[in-house]
Amino acid sequence: MTYDNCFSSGIHNLPRLSTARSRSVSPENITGEKGKGGMAVEGEGAYAARELGCGWKVSPSVKIKTGETFTLCDIEGPGSIQHIWMTPTGTWRHEILRVYWDECEMPSVECPVGDFFACAYKNPFRQLSSLAVCVNPGSAFNCYWQMPFRKRCRITLSNISAEDMVLYYQINYTLTEIPEDCAYFHAQFRRVNPLPYKEPYIVLDGVAGNGHYVGTYMAWGVNSNGWWGEGELKFYLDGDKEYPTICGTGIEDYFCGSYNFDVKGEYTEYCTPYAGLAKVVKPDGLYNSQMRFSMYRWHIPDPIRFNDNIIVTAQALGWRSGGRYLPLQDDISSVAYWYQTLPMSPFPALPDADGLEII
Secondary structure, X not given: OOOOOOOOOOOOOOOOOOOOEEEEEEOOEOOOOOOOOOOOOOOOOOOOOOOOOOOOOOOOOEXXXXXXXXXXXXXXXXXXXXXXXXXXXXXXXXXXXXXXXXOOOOOOEEEEHHHHXXXXXXXXXXXXXXXXXXXXXXXXXXXXXXXXXOXXXXXXXXXXXXXXXXXXXXXXXXXXXXXXXXOEEEEXXXXXXXXXXXXXXXXXXXXXXXXXEEEEEEEEEOOOOOOOEOOOEEXXXXXXXXXXXXXXXXXXXXXXXXHHHEEOOEEOOEEOOOEEEEEEEOOOOOOOOOOEEEEXXXXXOOOEEEOOEEEEEEOOEEEEHHHXXXXXXXXXXXXXXXXXXXXXXXXXXXXXXXXXXXX
16 A cells, blocks of 8 residues: 655655655756656757767756846646755845745745855855755755645746856655645745844744744844844744743744853854754954854744744844843844745735845
8 A cells, every 4th residue: 555645755754655756857857747857958068068969967057147037947736845956156145036836926935045045144154954954065055844735836036136147956846645734835034234223123924824833044143242142032823912922031042052152252153953053254354344143943843833823023132231131233134934824925025135135
């Protein structure tokens, strides 16, 4: 007997048989059709393969011109995205990844490509090794979030930079029936620079429906001296008003660290399956003048459930004289990741290119 609904694989169910069909989209098989891979006769590698011909890496990548949107895949379901790999050139903050489920006209994922893969800061390179996302040498983005869909999946990348870019990518998926209780993957980017005095940073708001929150990525640029992560991260669930149901004890605590990420007087990076301080960008004594921190927390073993709505906020809080808290006005960006039923509420508009740029 086969296990038909095997759209998600892990060590727990690898022995189980399934009638699901494995497929993959790349520049060598843009439609993902069975038996149609490696048939390109034109592409970015055509000149290098001119003596070898079809089947010899003729189209390993695509060029996306400035101002253009390229459709990475357009898949008829039911099925599930299982793995996304890509390596983009250019300015990651000016390359916008969008994912559309079924027949929705609004994207359920809308995010600068680097931030989606928990890597807002391009340099210096840092390995990121987690269950949901990996960033590997030299600029390889990997996503393992399971993304089931019933009718259609469309993924696009928009180049809003002033220069053309090149993208190598591959999207692995399965075609199979999806259980009724499976929700749709969402990811939303936000940025505030600088954060207004005494105002909380909004990680997520405007969500309506039944679902669960599964992760947070934050890129935090500090605009003052001293420790910056004393604030609380709060989850307002199903109609909470003034006070949340879930309230943490500090930014570094939420990201599963402690005591300012400080070991022997230095910020200490770490990558674990569920949380990490993936990158610290330090002043170089010349042009890099601000401290910047790249942090992720995946709620894979502890998803935060909501039935009707959810709001997530974070405080920017440091210290001032006399042992008093200091509300900070930092440059904060985030990506919230969650699953929910459709339809979803419209996202707030992304900042323009200047508003996205990291200076």
